[in-house]
Amino acid sequence: MSPRKSVAETAATRDRIIGSALALASAEGLEGLTIGRLAADLAMSKAGVIGHFGSKEALQLAVLDAAVERFTLRVPTRAVGARPGTERLARAYDEWIAYMAEGEGHGGCFLTSVATEFDGRPGPVRDAVLAALGTWTAYVKAELDTGIGAGELPEDTDVDQLAFELGGVVLAAGQSVKLHRDPQAPDRARRAVARLLGAP
């Protein structure tokens, strides 16, 4: 009867929904995600599911938000112990690559997939994808600048070009993991990153 418990339970249910939605969207895409199938997976009614969000688009944004949060906790957070510059960046990419290889439904490949899925669909979801990607790119460029300042990279390094190529490596890693299920994908991606950043 206490409102506290009720609020906590509501939040827990919401988390359960998000978790199932992330797994479903990892397989079928964020647009392929349907409220009916999500409800069936959770043994809930459709109204019970959508009531937490209001609309499918709001659900999609919530799922994307949760995926970004997991990514942030998993990838850059684990790299804070490494020395700023190329060392920290290599560590962050290694974490990302390992996260992707851990399997689907956990969100490892989700962000790269949803970026492709919504690249031709203007709207709030695409905007949120662009915002998340912008945050990551800013992080990468800042570490590259630090690396240049520390003499780890040549003075005339083209930071935008290097960020572009690093982005290509994680996209290739995602495709290798999800489409080809190549067990060598993480190793290949790590070597590509190491070479771009001047080897460890």
Place this chain on the structure above:
Amino acid sequence: MSPRKSVAETAATRDRIIGSALALASAEGLEGLTIGRLAADLAMSKAGVIGHFGSKEALQLAVLDAAVERFTLRVPTRAVGARPGTERLARAYDEWIAYMAEGEGHGGCFLTSVATEFDGRPGPVRDAVLAALGTWTAYVKAELDTGIGAGELPEDTDVDQLAFELGGVVLAAGQSVKLHRDPQAPDRARRAVARLLGAP
């Protein structure tokens, strides 16, 4: 009344359907493609559209097939004039990058997008994507081998690693073009390819 004309007209209608479907699928994805919307775009009935293929999956396969055919005519075919090895390969990638930059609805980015869309959806479409990608990878590796034999690349070049990294560049190019609409994307991608292949 002649059967010839009737057959030709049927084929022309089929081509019109495929063309519209490719444009629609470039924006909404191959799964987001619906028979109803396609019929509306073509000012036809749904039955008139689907009658040419039999099912949505068969339509998807036909669209993918047409995209692969356009790609083959546009990319490797235009590179046959270049010297076998790294020169021809660089030319082929340049053609692909240019094709992507030409705009959407023509299929330039379509193949990389559909590879991501179906990486978690087992079935005939995914199988067809894998087959098309396999053909391309075989082509790339053959040219790399030629390049090694001609001394354009080091003897100990890891062909699989290089093919992986080249794949990353086109994925990054696709994302830059479709998601970021970055006019510098083609130039960045070409530079990345040139560096991987030992500069021209």
Place this chain on the structure above:
DNA sequence: CCTACCGATCGGTAGG
């Protein structure tokens, strides 16, 4: 969080 329901659209078929 449920039942019960809404109009719209889905892929696809019958029959011509």
Place this chain on the structure above:
DNA sequence: CCTACCGATCGGTAGG
């Protein structure tokens, strides 16, 4: 290639 139609499912709402 059309009209007319099928059952299923879509996102979402009313009311409790």
